[in-house]
Amino acid sequence: MNEGRRPATSTDVARRAGVSQSAVSRAFTPGASIAEETRRKVEEAARALGYRPNAIARSLTTRRSRIIGMAAAYLQNQFYPEVLEAMSRGLRARGYQLLLLMPEHGRHADPLLEEVMAWQVDGLILASTTLSSALAEQCRQAGIPVLLFNRTTSTAHVSSVTGENHRGGQRIADLLVAGGHRRFGFVAGIENSSTSQERERGFTEGLARHGFDLPARAVGSYSFEAASAAARNLLARADRPDAIFCANDHMAIAVAEVARHEFGLRIPEDLALVGFDDTAPAKWRSYALTSFSQPLQPMVDAAVALVCEMIENPAAPTRQAVVPGELVMRASTRLPESGWLDRDGQRIWRGHESG
């Protein structure tokens, strides 16, 4: 093991093993045609010199970087860190590295585009609602496979992996109606985010099916502070909602805090609360938040598979994968008289699917 000196190259190894540099390359290429004896010699020399193939040089010749860029933001929402963690592991299992691209606060996505292009990433995963669809479009034009994660875009022709946003919203409506609630409220995420829009649409359609409308609505912009303000707004109304659905768990927790500590409301007696994602804090007993789940591992698996497929076959048609979730009931909503089942210690709402 050399200390501080320049790393050994394949030429160094070749010289020591008494073979050509090409042979060294083959020894490290799975499936290459090489004699067992040669491989052995190369491996021994490589070990002695502490040689490891230089991924940068390899990328230059193969024109494949084996780097996937992942643009994320909003890591305050526990959903995303866990996605990041699983995504990194999933990609690595397929031989890809994850380059983390954090958009500047409130800036355009352009600097990200620069980096995506400069590093010749093989694919790009967009897991940020705040990022413009323009970035996706530019990458697509440059021939870089783009996958939207937990969002879609109005511009078609982009593959995506999402949860059951629309159905989730519907099921939540079903549950709240079955629980006897009558005045409904909704806290939206960022207004133009597809995810928030679909959840809201599912919710209102579900309510409509039961003959209810959605009288109260506020915007939480996926932020704890904005969601707190939204809660104050909704809860101060004369016709205060008796059930609020928040476009994600993170905002639902903000609403719970305001409801309890500023309005002195009991949950679920005075106010039922439902979130989305089923992240770890939803399970914390102080919240015991009913939530529609977005199963992390299946979503990440789908994303990894999809992005790899897009890289291997760029001509493949785009796909919109939707990973099924379920409505996990906890103490933040009243328990309807029937329609639920117990599984693995969790109560899943299965009552009369109306969709």
Add this chain to the structure above:
Amino acid sequence: MNEGRRPATSTDVARRAGVSQSAVSRAFTPGASIAEETRRKVEEAARALGYRPNAIARSLTTRRSRIIGMAAAYLQNQFYPEVLEAMSRGLRARGYQLLLLMPEHGRHADPLLEEVMAWQVDGLILASTTLSSALAEQCRQAGIPVLLFNRTTSTAHVSSVTGENHRGGQRIADLLVAGGHRRFGFVAGIENSSTSQERERGFTEGLARHGFDLPARAVGSYSFEAASAAARNLLARADRPDAIFCANDHMAIAVAEVARHEFGLRIPEDLALVGFDDTAPAKWRSYALTSFSQPLQPMVDAAVALVCEMIENPAAPTRQAVVPGELVMRASTRLPESGWLDRDGQRIWRGHESG
């Protein structure tokens, strides 16, 4: 803008601009000697072709990848996602990219070493307590600057950025004693993590200074489940502690849940609770957790500065940066009669520093 075709190279740009390929390179190299007119021609051609310098090729020639590897894990603790976010932004501002390295669950760090070497990262930030110090040592031997974040190692010769673990533990002891508590408990993180050890040592030394010892102790391993079990253990004792310090906020929340919902204890009347890090959930009013802060941005700024310095001057001596924090008082501990001050709506404990 070409669609789907191969990206333009500097040679393409040179041809179109009617200059040499070297000239194109210079046009994109800050501080290179090039005539204004030439630069203008190059820039125009580059824009027309949608050219961007290929970072992979550049890395190969300069032998500097401008990639920093960051090994993280335990993203369930809100502290780390926020570090990741800030670190990515901070590094990018200095022209570096962040490669996310997630160690396999329960696996050795060796595969990470492979990737670090293969990608010729310019530096490595280790922000994972679970990662062996062996990785740090191997990288150091290979001449790769290594920075430990929120941890140290017994093997010296490694630079690090940490919070005031020892002093924080002490201040917490001071506060709890001033609050009139008499039976103390501690929930450790991973036993051999320097961070948990230092916090505990500060705590016990602080208690000793006031004439108290630490009768109750359990291991939470930085996990929510293990911390819950640790809480059950501590709270079921005949001499139940009336004040528990947890090695971080994440575990403190687990303890709060168990104390309230399984033992019916009131916080802080029956049990005072203190965490460390001052992450977002500590501020949530259902917990209102007193916590010693690890100021995110200063810690990240220090880390970015330090790692860049190590890259630019590999011969520089190692440094252990300690970023000062403060004890933020909230409702999970009794308010002592004096010794605190209000700042920006936060109560900071400043009582008789005994250190």
Add this chain to the structure above:
DNA sequence: TTGAAAGCGCTACCAA
């Protein structure tokens, strides 16, 4: 200030 030319470490092709 400029262009030619020599690599950076590797893969991929080719003929042997």
Add this chain to the structure above:
DNA sequence: TTGGTAGCGCTTTCAA
């Protein structure tokens, strides 16, 4: 199966 050779796209001498 093997070694030689030609790049991959860029930076960096070196002369001009």
